Amino acid sequence: MWRLRIWLFALLTLALLPLAGQFGGATARAEGDAPDFAVWLEEVRTEALGQGISAAILDAALAGVQPIPRVIELDRSQPEGTLTFKQYMDRVVPNSRVAKGRARLKENAAALEAVRKVYNVQPRFIVALWGIETNFGQHTGGFSVIASLATLAFDGRRSAYFRTELMNALQILEEGHIAPDAMTGSWAGAMGQSQFMPSSFVRFAIDFDGDGRRDIWTTKLDVFGSAANYLSKSGWKGDQTWGRKVKLPANFDPALASLKISKSLADWQTLGVRRANGQNLPIVAGMLGSIVFPGGDGGPDFLVYDNFKTTLKWNRSTYFAMAVGHLADRIAGQ
Secondary structure, X not given: OHHHHHHHHHHXXXXXXXXXXXXXXXXXXXXXXXXXXXXXXXXXXXXHHHOOOOHHHHHXXXXXXXXXXXXXXXXXXXXXXXXXXXXXXHHHOOHHHHHHHHHHHHHOHXXXXXXXXXXXXXXXHHHHHHHHHHOOOOOOOOEEHHHHHHHHHHOOOOHHHHHHHHHHHHHHXXXXXXXXXXXXXXXOOOEXXXXXXXXXXXXXXXXXXXXXXXXXXXXXXXXXXXXXXXXXXXXXXXXXXXXXXXXXXXXXXXXXXXXXXXXXXXXXXXXXXXXXXXXXXXXXXXXXXXXXXXXXXXXXXXXXXXXXHHHXXXXXXXXXXXXXXXHHHHHOOO
């Protein structure tokens, strides 16, 4: 009888092993072994104290923090880009968002112009990023940034990256830019109306209104200024647009369609590239462009400039950068 019991126990153990490893060893700890997480969190606290974070801030930020299973679920089930270019654009740049963007551009004209004078970023692009990231501040995320980052840092998949982001988030709290219970954002830790990761906040967020806090959650001047500072420091050119739809000649070599290939507008003109309506390209001295097929080689075709590539530093998705450019143009009535 005892042999039968041992055999059944072994069989049950083997059956459960795939489930135990489904999300990786660290995830299993995060979901099922609170003492391990508690020990890990104490190590984080010790590291943070060593980096100058006060005990008071750590007490407030880490009190009651537990792994969030939903965060792991969302991290494991990110979409694999199944939308076509047209489907993405229809979803992200609908007429309703264009109309709202025009209204927000008008309502915040003075603040946006003040930011433009400092950072030389056209207001329509700031509003477009604002609209796409959080629907003009309406959807900033309801997850605790500290708990989300702790969950992902404890998990084994990208632990080093998220541990660094967690330390940056604690430093932001230490500096008093936001209260611990108000530091909310996306499941991955992107924060505020501009959806900055903590590392981006540290590098680019600014206190544009001069109140002593870099508040990308509720202060529009700081939201606009921080977005513009990000773009400006990433290479934005305030005297240029992002790109345009073009018409290619029948003999165009598709191998030339690459962001790695940049040519002057005069060179593209010589190769037969024209505006979408068939007219000549604008020949601007020193301005370079690249041909891209965001929807594949079946079109549409675009000639994109340096500002498009700068937008890709904000988000590496070609679809995203296209949406920002299109929304900015439509907000401006172009």
